[in-house]
Amino acid sequence: MSKGVTAMTKVNPDFIKKVATSGEFNATACMNCGICTAVCPMDIELLPRKLFRYTLLGLEDKLLENTNIIYQCLLCKMCEENCTADVHIAENVRFLRSYISKEVFKL
Amino acid sequence: MPLPIDDVIGLMIDNLKKRKTVFPIPYRRATGWADGLNIPEGGKTVIYTGSMYQLLPYMIAAVKNMELVEDSFLGKFVFMGRFFNKMFNVSAFVSIPKKADVKRYKQIVYNIAKLLKKAGVEFGYLYRKELYAGTLAYDLGVDDAFRIQAKRVYNLLKENGVSTVITVDPHTTNIMRSVYPTIIDGYDIEVKSYLEVLATSDNLQPLHSVEKEITIHDSCVYARHESIIDEPRQLLKRAGYTIKEPKDNKALTHCCGGPIESIFPKMSHTIGKNRIQQFKDITNGGAVATMCPICMASLKKASGDGLEIEDISSFLVKAFCD
Known part of the structure; x- marks a missing residue:
C-alpha cells in the first residue's frame, strides 16, 4: 500500500449502521464536484464533500478528527443553493453535529 | 486554541x-x-x-x-x-x-x-x-x-x-x-x-418622505431557507428608499458570520469583515438594512463606525409611522 492511501484508518461498521438507519443523512448523490467548497464563505477546504465521504465510508475516526470544522459550518446553505446534485448539505452537517452531541459530548 | x-x-x-x-x-x-x-x-x-x-x-x-x-x-x-x-x-x-x-x-x-x-x-x-x-x-x-x-x-x-x-x-x-x-x-x-x-397590507402607506439610499443585506435564513427575498425590497421601495444591492445578494447572499460566533468568535468576525467589504465597495458611509438580530450584531461589530447598519424596521418606521 502506498503511503498516501488512507493508512491507519479503520472502518467502523456500527457507525455506518447508525448513519444508514438515521434516515437523516443522505449524501449518496454527491458527485464530489467541489462547488460547495468553492462557494463556502468560510473557505473551508474540507467541508462538506470530504466529511460526507468519510461518513459514507464509515471512517468515524477521520470524521471526529475534524470536529472543529463540523462546528465551523455556518449552515448558511450557500453550498446547497449551488449544489448540482441537490444534496441537503446543511441538514447533513447538522446530522453530524447531532451524532457528535449524542455519542461524543453526551448531551 | x-x-x-x-x-x-x-x-x-x-x-x-x-x-x-x-x-x-x-x-x-x-x-x-x-x-x-x-x-x-x-x-x-x-x-x-x-x-x-x-x-x-x-x-x-x-x-x-x-x-x-x-x-x-x-x-x-x-x-x-x-x-x-x-x-x-x-x-x-x-x-x-x-x-x-x-x-x-x-x-x-x-x-x-x-x-x-x-x-x-x-x-x-x-x-x-x-x-x-x-x-x-x-x-x-x-x-x-x-x-x-x-x-x-x-x-x-x-x-x-x-x-x-x-x-x-x-x-x-x-x-x-x-x-x-x-x-x-x-x-x-x-x-x-x-x-x-x-x-401584503394596503394600509401601510408612507407618511414621511425618506429620500435615502439603502444597501440591503439579506439574511441567509430568510433568503435561502424561507425564500423571503421580495418582501423587504417591496417595503423599502414603498417607503420611498432607493435600494442598493451588494455583490452577493438575494438567494446568493453572503453570511454575516454570526452563527458560529458563540464557539469561534474570531473566525466569525473575519466573515463579517468580508461582508462589510462588499458593502463598502458600493456605498461610502451609507446605510445598510439588516433583518436579523444576529446579522445586525455581527455586521455592526465588523464595520466599526464606517457604515450606518440598522434593522430594516428602523428604516420602515421612519417612513410609515408618526
Missing part, C-alpha cells in the same frame, strides 16, 4: 433544559419592549419574538468575554463555568449587557409591533409566557433538548388558543414554520414573518 466546543454547547444546553432558554434574562428585559403599546395578552394571532432581539445584548456581552478566553489557557476552565451553572445562573455574570444595546434591540421589536399596528393587523402577545424557540439547540445538533423545547412551545401555543404567529426574526420563523412540522405530529400553527404580513 479554540474554545472547548463540548463545554460551550453544554453550558447553553444546560440552560435550555433547566431554564428554558440558552441565555436566561430577567423577564422584564424580554417583555419590556411592549410597554405603552397596549397589546392584549394572548389571542388567536400573536406576535412571537422568541426573545431573539432581546437576547442579543446578552450574547454580545458573552461573546466579548469569550473572545478574551479564546486562544488563552483560561479556555480550559470553561468546564468549571458549566459545572457551577447547573447550580446557579453563571451566564448572568459573563453576559452583562451594555445599556445602549439593550435599548437598541428593545426598540426594534417595539418598532415592528408599531408597524403591524399601523398596518391594521390585530394581534396579541404572550408576554411572560413566551418561550425561546430552541434555534441554537437545533443548529448545534442537540436534538433531544431541541425536541423538548419545541414541544414546550407548541403546547404553550395550543394551551393559549393561538393559531397564527407573526414572527420578528428569520431564525424563529424558520424553526417554527419549517422545522417544528418535521418533529411535531399534527403541527397546525400558521407562521408568518412580519415582513410578509406588512408586504
Whole structure:
C-alpha cells in the first residue's frame, strides 16, 4: 500500500449502521464536484464533500478528527443553493453535529 | 486554541433544559419592549419574538468575554463555568449587557409591533409566557433538548388558543414554520414573518418622505431557507428608499458570520469583515438594512463606525409611522 492511501484508518461498521438507519443523512448523490467548497464563505477546504465521504465510508475516526470544522459550518446553505446534485448539505452537517452531541459530548 | 466546543454547547444546553432558554434574562428585559403599546395578552394571532432581539445584548456581552478566553489557557476552565451553572445562573455574570444595546434591540421589536399596528393587523402577545424557540439547540445538533423545547412551545401555543404567529426574526420563523412540522405530529400553527404580513397590507402607506439610499443585506435564513427575498425590497421601495444591492445578494447572499460566533468568535468576525467589504465597495458611509438580530450584531461589530447598519424596521418606521 502506498503511503498516501488512507493508512491507519479503520472502518467502523456500527457507525455506518447508525448513519444508514438515521434516515437523516443522505449524501449518496454527491458527485464530489467541489462547488460547495468553492462557494463556502468560510473557505473551508474540507467541508462538506470530504466529511460526507468519510461518513459514507464509515471512517468515524477521520470524521471526529475534524470536529472543529463540523462546528465551523455556518449552515448558511450557500453550498446547497449551488449544489448540482441537490444534496441537503446543511441538514447533513447538522446530522453530524447531532451524532457528535449524542455519542461524543453526551448531551 | 479554540474554545472547548463540548463545554460551550453544554453550558447553553444546560440552560435550555433547566431554564428554558440558552441565555436566561430577567423577564422584564424580554417583555419590556411592549410597554405603552397596549397589546392584549394572548389571542388567536400573536406576535412571537422568541426573545431573539432581546437576547442579543446578552450574547454580545458573552461573546466579548469569550473572545478574551479564546486562544488563552483560561479556555480550559470553561468546564468549571458549566459545572457551577447547573447550580446557579453563571451566564448572568459573563453576559452583562451594555445599556445602549439593550435599548437598541428593545426598540426594534417595539418598532415592528408599531408597524403591524399601523398596518391594521390585530394581534396579541404572550408576554411572560413566551418561550425561546430552541434555534441554537437545533443548529448545534442537540436534538433531544431541541425536541423538548419545541414541544414546550407548541403546547404553550395550543394551551393559549393561538393559531397564527407573526414572527420578528428569520431564525424563529424558520424553526417554527419549517422545522417544528418535521418533529411535531399534527403541527397546525400558521407562521408568518412580519415582513410578509406588512408586504401584503394596503394600509401601510408612507407618511414621511425618506429620500435615502439603502444597501440591503439579506439574511441567509430568510433568503435561502424561507425564500423571503421580495418582501423587504417591496417595503423599502414603498417607503420611498432607493435600494442598493451588494455583490452577493438575494438567494446568493453572503453570511454575516454570526452563527458560529458563540464557539469561534474570531473566525466569525473575519466573515463579517468580508461582508462589510462588499458593502463598502458600493456605498461610502451609507446605510445598510439588516433583518436579523444576529446579522445586525455581527455586521455592526465588523464595520466599526464606517457604515450606518440598522434593522430594516428602523428604516420602515421612519417612513410609515408618526
